[in-house]
Amino acid sequence: MYKLTRRRFGGVLGASAMGVAAGSLAAPAVLAAAKSRLVVIGGGPAGATTARYVAKGSKDVSVTLIEPKHHFTTCFFSNLYLGGFRTLESITHGYSTLAAEYGINVVHDVAVDVDRAGKMVKLARGGDVAYDRLVVTPGIAMRYDSIEGYSAEASTVMPHAWQAGTQTAALKQQLEAMEDGGTFVICPPPNPFRCPPGPYERICMVAHYLKSNKPKSKIIVLDAKDKFSKQALFQEAWVQHYEGMIEWLPKEVTGGVKAVKAESMEIVTDGETIKASVANVIPAQKAGVIAERAGLTAESGWCPIDPSSMRSKKDESTFVIGDASIAAAMPKSGFSANSQAKVAANAILADLTGSKKFPAKYRNTCWSLVATNDGVKVGADYTGGDEKIDVTSKFISKTGESADLRAQTAEEANGWYAGITKDIFG
Ligand SMILES: Cc1cc2nc3c(=O)[nH]c(=O)nc-3n(C[C@H](O)[C@H](O)[C@H](O)COP(=O)(O)OP(=O)(O)OC[C@H]3O[C@@H](n4cnc5c(N)ncnc54)[C@H](O)[C@@H]3O)c2cc1C
Missing domain, CATH: 3.50.50.60 (FAD/NAD(P)-binding domain)
Known part of the structure; x- marks a missing residue:
């Protein structure tokens, strides 16, 4: 080197x-x-x-x-x-x-x-x-100061895992070490933030892991918002695949996360202090x-x-x-x-x-895996307008889609991952 x-x-x-x-x-x-x-x-x-x-x-x-x-x-x-x-x-x-x-x-x-x-x-x-x-x-x-008591140091105990690598591995290790019957608390951030469907896909993936390995465990979601991306699709999946495991609490119910105490694994909202076995705290950005x-x-x-x-x-x-x-x-x-x-x-x-120089055309699709062979997606095409980037067309998966279509969407995401990483890193 x-x-x-x-x-x-x-x-x-x-x-x-x-x-x-x-x-x-x-x-x-x-x-x-x-x-x-x-x-x-x-x-x-x-x-x-x-x-x-x-x-x-x-x-x-x-x-x-x-x-x-x-x-x-x-x-x-x-x-x-x-x-x-x-x-x-x-x-x-x-x-x-x-x-x-x-x-x-x-x-x-x-x-x-x-x-x-x-x-x-x-x-x-x-x-x-x-x-x-x-x-x-x-x-x-990270805007660590958006939550009292949260900091880069506290994130080693309560990982955000919103920058991948060490943080993601730390969260995975904590999930693996958690007892069956434990409480996983996730705190999705306020808008705007990296990957709007990301926290909700994470809830599905953690629920999948817990259902297979620690089925007595619970997931509490302390959201900084009252609504979120692909909400109907995620909420459908939570009932269909993980019935009784996930409790989503919007900001209008809790007032949002006010403070965390890493030493005691506690998360404080307006009305309550919740003790977590594993805490995934994602601050504003x-x-x-x-x-x-x-x-x-x-x-x-x-x-x-x-x-x-x-x-x-x-x-x-x-x-x-x-x-x-x-x-x-x-x-x-x-x-x-x-x-x-x-x-x-x-x-x-x-x-x-x-x-x-060609006219600016942009595109995005966000796939989310909600369970084995069950994928959903949202996406749009955009153009560079006079003032801002504008949507020209958009699409989203529907609730109640067939298992075949959902399996096809999940497979499509695998193809996208292979293609985009080649396009980025050569
Ligand atoms: C849980 C999760 C799931 C997601 N899922 C999806 C998905 O399914 N599909 C999708 O499209 N997106 C997804 N995203 C979002 C996606 O990861 C980000 O939008 C994307 O990584 C942004 O790319 P970027 O290049 O802007 O920033 P980054 O990926 O953060 O890259 C920035 C790079 O800059 C480097 N850097 C920073 N500061 C400096 C400096 N001063 N000097 C030199 N280097 C520096 C960093 O080390 C880093 O490597 C997800 C995100 C999360 C957290």
């Missing part, structure tokens, strides 16, 4: 030169010096897809992808891991194809600051990376920290974008894609992030190489 230091690189580096230092398969620095430079912060679905599509689209742009992790575990399908339908390995992906086959300079580091005037990204381990166009895709940060640091966020904590390109409304040279952006009608999903990345890649190539 390479080590980047200020001494070795004299502080300021072009992205192309850095790729050579990083030992990837970039063109020699002397040739690459004339190339335009794209720097991407964050190697999730949004960032990795953009990097790959720009690298694929032109040999005249050098692409640097900054991501601290060597392996990326997808949040999508992480609920299926909790349910016992997937292993953690099967939802974990590496970056070697992006480097080897697409010549992307993958730099495993954290971007700690952006000098927008000087067009430089500062790295945690020292050194700056120069860019002509910047893509900021850091995903989400905002754009990843570097977005705010770079001055790209609005008061809401999320990043405004131009709907025709995903270009930041705060900076002409910068694009914000995926969960960190305000993409109006589009949910914060991996599918959305991947779709937005292709629109942004087209706009970036147009900026840097003069290639044709």
